[in-house]
Amino acid sequence: MAVGNVDFPEMKKVSGIRLGSSNAGIKQTERDDILVVEMVEGATCAGVFTQNAFCAAPVHIAKQHLKHNPRWLLINSGNANAGTGKQGMIDGITCCNALASEVAANEKMVLPFSTGVIGETLPVAKIEHALPKAVANLQEDNWNNAAHAIMTTDTFAKGASFEVEIEGEKITLTGISKGAGMIQPNMATMLGFIATDAKISQELLQKCLATAAEQSFNRITVDGDTSTNDACILMASGLSAAVEIVENNESYTIFSRAVTTICKTLAELIIRDGEGATKLMRILVTEANDNEEAVLVAKTIAHSPLVKTAFFASDPNWGRILAAVGRSGIDNMDLEKVAIYLDDVCIVENGGRAESYTEEKGQQVMDKEEIVVLVVLGRGGAAQEVLTCDFSYDYVRINAEYRT
Amino acid sequence: MAVGNVDFPEMKKVSGIRLGSSNAGIKQTERDDILVVEMVEGATCAGVFTQNAFCAAPVHIAKQHLKHNPRWLLINSGNANAGTGKQGMIDGITCCNALASEVAANEKMVLPFSTGVIGETLPVAKIEHALPKAVANLQEDNWNNAAHAIMTTDTFAKGASFEVEIEGEKITLTGISKGAGMIQPNMATMLGFIATDAKISQELLQKCLATAAEQSFNRITVDGDTSTNDACILMASGLSAAVEIVENNESYTIFSRAVTTICKTLAELIIRDGEGATKLMRILVTEANDNEEAVLVAKTIAHSPLVKTAFFASDPNWGRILAAVGRSGIDNMDLEKVAIYLDDVCIVENGGRAESYTEEKGQQVMDKEEIVVLVVLGRGGAAQEVLTCDFSYDYVRINAEYRT
Numbered sequence: 001m002a003v004g005n006v007d008f009p010e011m012k013k014v015s016g017i018r019l020g021s022s023n024a025g026i027k028q029t030e031r032d033d034i035l036v037v038e039m040v041e042g043a044t045c046a047g048v049f050t051q052n053a054f055c056a057a058p059v060h061i062a063k064q065h066l067k068h069n070p071r072w073l074l075i076n077s078g079n080a081n082a083g084t085g086k087q088g089m090i091d092g093i094t095c096c097n098a099l100a101s102e103v104a105a106n107e108k109m110v111l112p113f114s115t116g117v118i119g120e121t122l123p124v125a126k127i128e129h130a131l132p133k134a135v136a137n138l139q140e141d142n143w144n145n146a147a148h149a150i151m152t153t154d155t156f157a158k159g160a161s162f163e164v165e166i167e168g169e170k171i172t173l174t175g176i177s178k179g180a181g182m183i184q185p186n187m188a189t190m191l192g193f194i195a196t197d198a199k200i201s202q203e204l205l206q207k208c209l210a211t212a213a214e215q216s217f218n219r220i221t222v223d224g225d226t227s228t229n230d231a232c233i234l235m236a237s238g239l240s241a242a243v244e245i246v247e248n249n250e251s252y253t254i255f256s257r258a259v260t261t262i263c264k265t266l267a268e269l270i271i272r273d274g275e276g277a278t279k280l281m282r283i284l285v286t287e288a289n290d291n292e293e294a295v296l297v298a299k300t301i302a303h304s305p306l307v308k309t310a311f312f313a314s315d316p317n318w319g320r321i322l323a324a325v326g327r328s329g330i331d332n333m334d335l336e337k338v339a340i341y342l343d344d345v346c347i348v349e350n351g352g353r354a355e356s357y358t359e360e361k362g363q364q365v366m367d368k369e370e371i372v373v374l375v376v377l378g379r380g381g382a383a384q385e386v387l388t389c390d391f392s393y394d395y396v397r398i399n400a401e402y403r404t
Numbered sequence: 405m406a407v408g409n410v411d412f413p414e415m416k417k418v419s420g421i422r423l424g425s426s427n428a429g430i431k432q433t434e435r436d437d438i439l440v441v442e443m444v445e446g447a448t449c450a451g452v453f454t455q456n457a458f459c460a461a462p463v464h465i466a467k468q469h470l471k472h473n474p475r476w477l478l479i480n481s482g483n484a485n486a487g488t489g490k491q492g493m494i495d496g497i498t499c500c501n502a503l504a505s506e507v508a509a510n511e512k513m514v515l516p517f518s519t520g521v522i523g524e525t526l527p528v529a530k531i532e533h534a535l536p537k538a539v540a541n542l543q544e545d546n547w548n549n550a551a552h553a554i555m556t557t558d559t560f561a562k563g564a565s566f567e568v569e570i571e572g573e574k575i576t577l578t579g580i581s582k583g584a585g586m587i588q589p590n591m592a593t594m595l596g597f598i599a600t601d602a603k604i605s606q607e608l609l610q611k612c613l614a615t616a617a618e619q620s621f622n623r624i625t626v627d628g629d630t631s632t633n634d635a636c637i638l639m640a641s642g643l644s645a646a647v648e649i650v651e652n653n654e655s656y657t658i659f660s661r662a663v664t665t666i667c668k669t670l671a672e673l674i675i676r677d678g679e680g681a682t683k684l685m686r687i688l689v690t691e692a693n694d695n696e697e698a699v700l701v702a703k704t705i706a707h708s709p710l711v712k713t714a715f716f717a718s719d720p721n722w723g724r725i726l727a728a729v730g731r732s733g734i735d736n737m738d739l740e741k742v743a744i745y746l747d748d749v750c751i752v753e754n755g756g757r758a759e760s761y762t763e764e765k766g767q768q769v770m771d772k773e774e775i776v777v778l779v780v781l782g783r784g785g786a787a788q789e790v791l792t793c794d795f796s797y798d799y800v801r802i803n804a805e806y807r808t
Contacts, residue, residue: 053737054730054755083726085756118723119757182710182727223709225724226731305627305709305795306586306803313804319522320629322487323586326458327630333457351458352489353523391709393800399710400717 002156003272003280003369003389011143012161012172014195016040016237020137021149024130026123027078027116032149034127036099036134037073037193043237045070046206047111048213050185050230056082057092058112059229065096068108069202073193073233074099074131077152077178081114081122082228091122098128102135115178115191115229116152147176150191153398154180158269164258166251169242171198173258177232177266181275181399183222184299185213185230185267192217192232192266198255199238200245208259209234216263219295220387222274223395224303234259271387276394279311280370286383287376293330294384297375300328301386308391311371316362318347325375337378342371406560407676407684407773407793415547416565416576418599420444420641424541425553428534430527431482431520436553438531440503440538441477441597447641449474450610451515452617454589454634460486461496462516463633469500472512473606477597477637478503478535481556481582485518485526486632495526502532506539519582519595519633520556551580554595557802558584562673568662570655573646575602577662581636581670585679585803587626588703589617589634589671596621596636596670602659603642604649612663613638620667623699624791626678627799628707638663675791680798683715684774690787691780697734698788701779704732705790712795715775720766722751729779741782746775 017039021032039045047066049059058081074095081088092112100107114122137145147157161174179190200208213232238244245255271280283301288294301307304324310317321340326333340348342365347357365371421443425436443449451470453463462485478499485492496516504511518526541549551561565578583594604612617636642648649655675684687705692698705711708728714721725744730737744752746769751761769775 052727052730053732053734054726054739080723083723083752083756085754088756118721118727182724184731225708225710225727228723228727228730303707304629305799306629309800309803312800315804317522319484319487319632320586322458323456323522323629323632326456326632327588328457330457335458348487350489352487352492391800393797395709396713396716396795396797396800399713400719 003277006156006269006272008144008147008157008159009161011159012163012174013140014172014174014237015197015239016043017195017235018138018140019142019146020134020139021145022130022133022137024076024126026076026126032145033077034130034134035075035146035149036138038138039071039235040237040239041071043071043235044200044202044205046202046209046234048209048232050227052226052228054083054228056080056114056229057084057088058114059231060089061092061096062111062113062231065108065111070109070111071105072099072103072110073113074110075113075150076127077150078116079114079120079122080116080118080229083119084121087121091124094124095127098131102131111233113191113231115150118228143174143176150176150178152178153275154178154273156273158266160262160265164254166242166254169240171196171240171242173262175262175266177270179270180273181222182225182227183220183270184224184226185217185220190227190230190270194262195235195237197237197240198242198245199240200236204245204247205234205236208256211256212260212263215260216267219385220267220271221299221302222271222389268387271389274389275398276392277389278392279390281311281388282372283386283388284372284383285375285377287378287380288382289380290382291384294382295386297325297328297330297377298384298386300324301373302388305391311390312392314366316342316359316366318362321373322348334378339376341374342366407681410560410673410676412548412551412561412563413565415563416567416578417544418576418578418641419601419643420447421599421639422542422544423546423550424538424543425549426534426537426541428480428530430480430530436549437481438534438538439479439550439553440542442542443475443639444641444643445475447475447639448604448606448609450606450613450638452613452636454631456630456632458487458632460484460518460633461488461492462518463635464493465496465500466515466517466635469512469515474513474515475509476503476507476514477517478514479517479554480531481554482520483518483524483526484520484522484633487523488525491525495528498528499531502535506535515637517595517635519554522632547578547580554580554582556582557679558582558677560677562670564666564669568658570646570658573644575600575644575646577666579666579670581674583674584677585626586629586631587624587674587678588628588630589621589624594631594634594674598666599639601641601644602646602649603644604640608649608651609638609640612660615660616664616667619664620671623789624671624675625703625706626675626793672791675793678793679802680796681793682796683794685715685792686776687790687792688776688787689779689781691782691784692786693784694786695788698786699790701729701732701734701781702788702790704728705777706792709795715794716796718770720746720763720770722766725777726752738782743780745778746770
């Protein structure tokens with residue numbers, strides 16, 4: 001029940017990045033659930049990870065291995081290897097070892113990622129058994145299969161791909177993401193893997209990714225639940241004909257913007273696939289004192305079950321938005337200065353219902369599938385946007401049935 | 405679909421407190437929706453109110469009038485008079501005036517309260533028209549009708565009543581509450597009205613109420629949405645034969661505990677009537693560094709849609725509880741020291757699933773209607789409990805249909 005057009009796009013190959021998937025039978029018997037990604041020698045790789053204090057074993061391992069110039073990613077869906085204690089660490093490293101011996105490398109050059117149910121032991125033997133086939137399948141033109149292999153409760157595969165020009169030479173950015181529930185990423189998304197053929201140092205690549213994640217994956221929420229396994233990886237093969245990207249020149253600006261654009265596209269796809277979602281809401285808070293304040297107000301609205309169910313019902317019950325703004329915890333808020341709009345319809349001004357507002361106007365906006373909620377705080381110059389979706393019967397169904 | 409036994413109890417009269425209700429036809433045509441409460445001359449009255457920055461007009465007025473030795477409460481259900489701007493203030497004061505002239509008093513001696521839909525103008529004429537009948541109905545033995553008159557989406561009337569002894573003399577505490585959605589009170593509940601015949605100064609009464617509210621109404625949550633209209637009032641007629649309650653003696657301790665007890669009972673009834681609730685969860689966090697930390701962890705669990713839907717499904721999906729603890733924002737959490745129990749079944753210890761845990765044991769607890777979730781943080785000596793309910797299809801139905 002995706003919101004809007006979510007057709008899988010044409011995915012441009014990224015020279016130097018090969019992908020191979022196979023079925024390990026972790027939870028799926030018919031769909032691939034293992035993905036191996038190989039980077040050409042000399043590629044750089046950046047990563048951002050969940051801030052959940054109880055991050056999963058693969059997150060611990062990937063953070064460590066990121067320091068050792070990794071060249072392989074090993075991703076499984078169907079099991080998060082989270083809440084698995086010491087055994088989880090052993091299992092994660094065992095899987096890295098298995099891939100490392102398959103490709104004749106050091107296990108520290110493998111970054112592991114897991115997504116799926118929390119608290120169950122990783123079926124290591126199944127993964128080991130499926131690895132050779134995934135490695136045999138490695139090819140540059142395999143992004144579609146890769147996007148499918150990392151899905152869990154996702155209802156469609158998520159990808160984005162485009163080219164930008166740097167000093168007359170093209171560079172390509174192609175990426176995939178997954179996620180539909182337990183989505184309020186903090187420094188990263190559920191899982192995102194992005195590749196480019198740009199030439200750029202690891203430090204600068206990390207800076208680009210951190211900036212992009214803050215404005216994309218960290219600005220979406222389905223249910224406010226930050227996962228134990230969030231991770232987003234940006235790989236740069238360096239094989240494009242473009243010059244190396246260095247700091248503080250125009251090429252860096254172009255590249256950094258391109259990374260933010262692809263991250264925003266992949267993040268928005270996650271919200272379009274939010275569990276049970278029927279609508280996409282862009283919560284835009286302007287005239288805040290600072291970005292933190294703007295995000296706080298936007299997320300309070302985005303997390304309100306009452307606001308989310310009203311959107312599901314296409315009910316212009318703006319009092320619930322007003323109440324959410326009021327409880328968001330901003331000091332010295334002046335209600336008289338606050339204005340709230342649904343798309344271009346002003347619903348609240350001067351502390352009460354706008355004089356020009358009619359239920360009919362509100363209803364016209366609420367009947368749409370994508371809606372902008374604009375909150376003008378009248379306090380300062382900062383603005384931030386958070387994307388979210390509504391709360392439907394299907395959200396309850398999906399999450400009440402998830403393990404059964 | 406209430407959780408547990410919610411039979412309306414026998415309500416003891418409180419000497420000096422009379423109640424009268426009538427139907428104004430605000431939203432209900434068959435049920436009373438106006439309640440007038442009269443306190444005997446010389447009674448004291450304490451109140452706590454919502455901390456929502458956009459508090460409703462009646463909350464503004466009641467806070468002001470509380471300074472003028474009020475003797476009447478005027479409560480309407482069906483309309484919150486919130487988000488109504490300047491007109492809301494005029495309407496609230498007009499209603500106070502109407503009751504004041506009916507009982508020949510100053511309008512500052514009337515505290516107004518409203519609950520219901522946000523953003524619609526208060527139907528003042530209807531309330532004025534219904535007031536004489538409510539005043540004519542004033543009697544001490546009218547708590548049952550009063551509890552019904554303040555209901556909105558509540559599925560049952562909520563009351564509590566008992567006696568305690570102070571130096572050999574009985575004093576009575578009787579109270580009512582309402583609320584089922586938009587429930588995460590902050591300093592107060594949705595609406596609570598409690599009366600006692602104890603003799604006690606306004607200052608000391610206020611202290612008792614603030615202490616009690618913090619441990620009762622401020623420790624419950626249905627959906628995390630703090631209302632614009634929360635208020636709890638404690639009235640003391642002073643007509644019991646017991647000595648006046650003064651600070652720092654045993655009578656104060658007995659009285660303060662009794663107030664906390666009645667507040668906890670009324671707060672728990674709100675959770676038992678949580679919108680769509682099928683289960684009641686007591687989230688107990690122990691070994692925290694301080695109370696704030698314990699409440700933060702407990703509320704993060706209590707607000708997690710994933711945790712709430714798992715409880716609705718009776719699914720021992722403890723990974724969701726673990727993830728919620730991890731994202732609660734506590735610094736330097738040591739997963740190795742955390743333990744989590746469902747009732748007396750240990751599910752998590754040393755960072756992973758407890759060795760003694762089986763799905764069968766977890767399932768046995770989850771099949772119950774009332775469950776204790778115990779989280780041991782292993783950090784310090786503070787403990788706090790938060791009460792909440794699950795998230796069901798009916799929560800979505802009730803809130804998607806509320807205005808239609």
